[in-house]
Amino acid sequence: MIQILYSFLLVEKQFSLVTLPETPTKEKRFAYSLYLDTLVLMLKVAESIGRRGGDKPLEETRFIKRLKSDDTIKSQLARYRMAPFPFEGIVESIADKVKESAVYKNYLKDRKENKFGVDSTVWNDIYNLVISRDAEVNQIISRRENFTLKAVDRTVEFLNETFTNFMASQDGGSEAISALHQSLDKARELYFRLLWLPVELTDMQERRLDDRRHKLLVTQEDLNPNLKFVDNSLVKAIRECEAIRNFIEKEKISWEREDRVMMDNLLKSIVDSDIYRSYMDNPVETPKEDCELWRNIIRRIVFNNEHFLETLEDKSVFWNDDLDTIGTFVLKSFRKFEEGASADAVLDKYKDEEDARFGDELVKAVLKNKDTYRGYIDEAVDRSLWESERLAFMDVVIIETALAEMFNFPKIPLNVTLNEYIEIAKNYSSAKSGGFVNGILGKIISHLQKEGVLLKK
Numbered sequence: 001m002i003q004i005l006y007s008f009l010l011v012e013k014q015f016s017l018v019t020l021p022e023t024p025t026k027e028k029r030f031a032y033s034l035y036l037d038t039l040v041l042m043l044k045v046a047e048s049i050g051r052r053g054g055d056k057p058l059e060e061t062r063f064i065k066r067l068k069s070d071d072t073i074k075s076q077l078a079r080y081r082m083a084p085f086p087f088e089g090i091v092e093s094i095a096d097k098v099k100e101s102a103v104y105k106n107y108l109k110d111r112k113e114n115k116f117g118v119d120s121t122v123w124n125d126i127y128n129l130v131i132s133r134d135a136e137v138n139q140i141i142s143r144r145e146n147f148t149l150k151a152v153d154r155t156v157e158f159l160n161e162t163f164t165n166f167m168a169s170q171d172g173g174s175e176a177i178s179a180l181h182q183s184l185d186k187a188r189e190l191y192f193r194l195l196w197l198p199v200e201l202t203d204m205q206e207r208r209l210d211d212r213r214h215k216l217l218v219t220q221e222d223l224n225p226n227l228k229f230v231d232n233s234l235v236k237a238i239r240e241c242e243a244i245r246n247f248i249e250k251e252k253i254s255w256e257r258e259d260r261v262m263m264d265n266l267l268k269s270i271v272d273s274d275i276y277r278s279y280m281d282n283p284v285e286t287p288k289e290d291c292e293l294w295r296n297i298i299r300r301i302v303f304n305n306e307h308f309l310e311t312l313e314d315k316s317v318f319w320n321d322d323l324d325t326i327g328t329f330v331l332k333s334f335r336k337f338e339e340g341a342s343a344d345a346v347l348d349k350y351k352d353e354e355d356a357r358f359g360d361e362l363v364k365a366v367l368k369n370k371d372t373y374r375g376y377i378d379e380a381v382d383r384s385l386w387e388s389e390r391l392a393f394m395d396v397v398i399i400e401t402a403l404a405e406m407f408n409f410p411k412i413p414l415n416v417t418l419n420e421y422i423e424i425a426k427n428y429s430s431a432k433s434g435g436f437v438n439g440i441l442g443k444i445i446s447h448l449q450k451e452g453v454l455l456k457k
Contacts, residue, residue, distance in 0.1 A: 001180060001359060002424055003321065005366055006397045008176040015066045015166050017073070018158045030146040031154035036076050038159060041087045041094070041131070042123060043067055043077075048095040049104075057111060058098075058126075061119035063166055065371050086144070090136045101130050124163040132156065176367065180359050187322045188349055190312075192247045193255070194330045195346075197302070198235050198294050200255045201267050206230040226280055233290045237337045243346040258315075262307045269301050291338035295331055303327060358409070365404035366397075373400040380443040394429040398437055403444065406456060414445065414456050 017039070020032045046058040058064060067073050087094075098104050103125040110118040131137055141152060209230065212222040238244055247253075256263045270276050279293045302308055303323060312319040329347050336345035350356035366373070377399055381391070402421035405412060418441055426434040448454035 001362065002398060002401060002428060004176055004179045004183060005363065005401060006394055009397055010393060017070055018161055026146050027148060027151045027154065030144065030151040031158060034141060034155045035158040036072065037086055039067055039073060040076055040080065040085065044091045045095045045098055048091055049099055057108060061122060063119065063123045086140060093136060094131060094134060097134065098126055098130050103129055120167050127159060177360055177363050180363055183318045184359065186316045186318045187326055189251065190319050190322055190326045191329055192244060193253060194326060195238055195244050195333060196248050196253065197255060199239050200263065201270065202230050202232065202235045204256060204263060204267050228280055228285065232293065233287050234294055234334060234337055237342050241342060241345060259311050262311045265307045266302065266305055269305055270297055273301055275300065287338050291334050295334055298327060298330065361408065362401065362404055365408040366401050369404060370400050373403045376403065376444045377440060380440050392429055392433065395425060395433050395437055398425050398429065399440055402441055406454065410456060
């Protein structure tokens with residue numbers, strides 16, 4: 001998930017306002033001035049619409065947050081602290097009309113249902129369906145110096161370009177979630193592939209033993225081979241498991257067909273190993289011994305085989321990073337087979353419904369609140385030691401994701417989240433990132449707890 005967020009946030013199109021055209025005419029100056037004033041009007045309307053408990057739904061939208069952080073808008077607001085704002089007298093009137101509009105009511109409904117991307121189009125709709133059609137707004141515009149209908153049309157073009165730019169900057173959201181689902185589906189495939197791997201390797205060895213029986217010059221060992229490996233009880237249980245077999249057949253999976261060279265190399269590494277020899281020489285034949293063989297093969301041979309790891313990388317960009325986690329799940333399934341619980345040996349994709357929603361909700365929380373979280377990071381950075389603009393972007397993404405988990409998943413203890421993301425930083429960022437992430441998160445947590453913003457202990 002961290003890698004997916006990193007990739008999408010790194011290339012996310014940045015939101016920006018339209019700039020004043022070069023060598024502007026009177027018409028273009030009028031249009032641009034009206035454009036900026038209309039954006040300021042939206043800010044003031046957003047600030048004016050409140051609900052019980054101090055909630056200001058429109059002020060919390062990403063579009064308004066982006067406007068507030070824009071230097072051009074900041075300059076415009078500073079200007080109107082010294083001079084009258086042209087739309088000042090109708091801000092409350094426009095706010096009332098927005099509150100009564102279907103656009104606002106639908107927005108509140110979607111917001112309550114926590115729909116992703118709910119604020120992506122709301123201001124586009126408010127402008128086009130409420131503000132641009134308002135008689136008072138148009139009356140004030142018509143009295144401005146150098147007013148022409150053509151200039152107003154150009155203002156509308158500027159605003160629609162801004163809304164398009166903003167919505168394009170949101171595109172990474174749905175794509176990030178889609179990539180997350182793809183990653184989880186591929187992780188599930190890897191799980192079944194690893195479960196099936198012993199079956200294919202056993203079948204290959206059985207065919208080799210059979211070929212030796214039919215060669216011209218046979219030895220006694222060729223005629224009477226030790227069949228302990230091919231008769232392994234774990235492999236038989238996996239082969240007979242309907243859930244595994246159905247998945248393999250449905251997805252048409254065959255390690256040997258897909259990469260015969262790798263499988264030959266892997267089987268040779270197994271047969272030549274001390275693990276294999278020790279198992280074959282041991283007269284004890286129990287489900288425990290059979291499972292222990294494959295646990296050792298998976299952990300010590302398969303996961304360290306260069307050809308196998310290269311094959312994984314070729315098949316999916318996700319698999320090498322997933323290998324340790326999915327390998328743990330595979331070993332748990334081996335344990336269930338060993339205990340005779342074949343019906344429950346295949347682990348569910350998700351632990352429960354909450355677990356199934358976790359990834360989507362965490363990605364949404366990061367993308368929805370990343371500007372706020374970045375603000376916390378910037379405030380926590382010691383500027384005598386670091387420039388916030390030059391922080392490793394992976395560290396920023398890790399901290400933002402940790403904050404999203406802290407704020408949005410109350411059941412996860414604070415120390416669990418903190419420890420988890422420190423470990424992620426150690427594995428995915430620089431050598432010093434673990435300590436850096438620990439220090440910044442600790443500072444943010446302490447500050448937010450004192451302010452009463454973060455209630456979790």
